[in-house]
Amino acid sequence: xxxxxxxxxxxxxxxxxxxxLSFEVPTGEMAFVTGHSGAGKSTLLxxxxxxxxxxxxxxxxxxxxxxxxxxxxxxxxxRRIGMVFQDHRLLMERTVFANVELPLVIGGVARAERARRxxxxxxxxxxxxxxxxxxxxxxxxxxxxxxxxxxxxxRPTLLIAxxxxxxxxxxxxxxxxxxxxxxxxVGTTVLIASHDLPLIKRMKKRVIxxxxxxxxxxxxSQEVL
Amino acid sequence: MPPETASAAEAAPRxxxxxxxxxxxxxxxxxxxxAASLRRLAARPLGSLLTIAVMGLALALPLxxxxxxxxxxxxxxxxxxxxxxSVFMQPGQNAQQAQLLARQLGARPEVASVSIKTPxxxxxxxxxxxxxxxxxxxxxxNPLPYVLQLQPRAELSAxxxxxxxxxxxxxxxxxxxxxxxxxxxRLDALLAVGNRAVLVLASLLTLAALLVVGNTVxxxxxxxxEEIGVLLLVGASGAFxxxxxxxxxxxxxxxxxMLAALLAVLIELALAGPVAQLxxxxxxxLQVGGLPLWLLLxxxxxxxxxxxxxxxLVSAWQLRKAV
Numbered sequence: 001x002x003x004x005x006x007x008x009x010x011x012x013x014x015x016x017x018x019x020x021l022s023f024e025v026p027t028g029e030m031a032f033v034t035g036h037s038g039a040g041k042s043t044l045l046x047x048x049x050x051x052x053x054x055x056x057x058x059x060x061x062x063x064x065x066x067x068x069x070x071x072x073x074x075x076x077x078x079r080r081i082g083m084v085f086q087d088h089r090l091l092m093e094r095t096v097f098a099n100v101e102l103p104l105v106i107g108g109v110a111r112a113e114r115a116r117r118x119x120x121x122x123x124x125x126x127x128x129x130x131x132x133x134x135x136x137x138x139x140x141x142x143x144x145x146x147x148x149x150x151x152x153x154x155r156p157t158l159l160i161a162x163x164x165x166x167x168x169x170x171x172x173x174x175x176x177x178x179x180x181x182x183x184x185x186v187g188t189t190v191l192i193a194s195h196d197l198p199l200i201k202r203m204k205k206r207v208i209x210x211x212x213x214x215x216x217x218x219x220x221s222q223e224v225l
Numbered sequence: 226m227p228p229e230t231a232s233a234a235e236a237a238p239r240x241x242x243x244x245x246x247x248x249x250x251x252x253x254x255x256x257x258x259x260a261a262s263l264r265r266l267a268a269r270p271l272g273s274l275l276t277i278a279v280m281g282l283a284l285a286l287p288l289x290x291x292x293x294x295x296x297x298x299x300x301x302x303x304x305x306x307x308x309x310x311s312v313f314m315q316p317g318q319n320a321q322q323a324q325l326l327a328r329q330l331g332a333r334p335e336v337a338s339v340s341i342k343t344p345x346x347x348x349x350x351x352x353x354x355x356x357x358x359x360x361x362x363x364x365x366x367n368p369l370p371y372v373l374q375l376q377p378r379a380e381l382s383a384x385x386x387x388x389x390x391x392x393x394x395x396x397x398x399x400x401x402x403x404x405x406x407x408x409x410x411r412l413d414a415l416l417a418v419g420n421r422a423v424l425v426l427a428s429l430l431t432l433a434a435l436l437v438v439g440n441t442v443x444x445x446x447x448x449x450x451e452e453i454g455v456l457l458l459v460g461a462s463g464a465f466x467x468x469x470x471x472x473x474x475x476x477x478x479x480x481x482x483m484l485a486a487l488l489a490v491l492i493e494l495a496l497a498g499p500v501a502q503l504x505x506x507x508x509x510x511l512q513v514g515g516l517p518l519w520l521l522l523x524x525x526x527x528x529x530x531x532x533x534x535x536x537x538l539v540s541a542w543q544l545r546k547a548v
Contacts, residue, residue: 075460093452106462
């Protein structure tokens, strides 16, 4: 479970990206975080991945207070989180297989088990035939799916995605969102930052709306029109 | 068996299995890092070769100076062995007195050998010298004294030789002592300065090599900041991210150490001819040597450790800035 309690984030220079934000996302739920540009969506995800630290308030993930995690403990936390980025963040010198394999190598998974899980993840996102190719030879949508395969291959308890469909055409965007929905169905908590309102409406999931760093609406799935 | 016990019994082998798997994975990543860093070096051959050449030269210079100093030391030792102290007896001393003094001096522990040169032998030596034969014919009698050629022991220090000369000079039957110890003292003093200079130079050049490898790794890390960012975001630890760069430092060090050892051997070979001629001039007494094999083998290993250290310091500093 994700729990934000009166969380604020003020950057150096005084800009307040988040202000006294409180909400909960139960384990296994899929939720969207939306709002206009600069609303604080990305900052919220960065706080969860410990890329940033809150200025005030408490964030807990499955009961663990993130403020108490020291620098040395960050990698262990991140291995529990799958992250998907708008710009994919793939390693272009490595093959699709090697990119997806990365969290398992880091996690110390044995070679045979890695191969099995990487192929399963690639099959899930429909890219198994491309495992030996370099990411640069794939389309933007395919690259995004490689990023998703990498995020889910280590079976994270939380999947966070920052504008995962930002560079995709509507059809591909819907397919990618469908994939996230499948992971939620197997018990993974999924939190997606997106400003694509038509797509969010089609998904009919919980929506957390931010404006200038403040929570302005928290809509249950049935409330999404 | 109670459920708790069964669970604990099952957990133990599972933990061992998990530990074994992690060690295996750790070893695998070490192998991968070693190979990947080597491939990266090969991927930009010019840059890598320049770094290795600069480091290799920096490490070869102290080796060359060490080689030179060692051989000057040996040369000094060889020359020192051939330098006898000449003891001129008072005029009018006879052969018996000369033999008595020779026995006295020969009994001293600092003295290796004593030989007597008679006045006639001295006259004969002079007669062989060009321009003296005519002048000697005008002499009524032989004015030369008995001379004792005194050979100090080889292991004797310069200070002990000076003391021996002073003792001999104070003997009643001795008129004059020609001492070759003073030049030896000067040589020893110069060698001490040289040794210290080599030490300082070696320290400075080692630091330079450390900075070269550190800067190369710094540039490498900076050019791969995106990759490092991705690795950290998917849960890589600092040690995991650092590993390929540490291996790069080891490779740079190892190859530059090998180059330095090779250069030192080439310097030895270049000096071999002139040194052989010099040795001949001293009846083969001059034994000029090269660098010992253990040192030639130790240099690449020490340089690899130096490369690792440079990479470790820089990568720790660089990665502290990463997310």
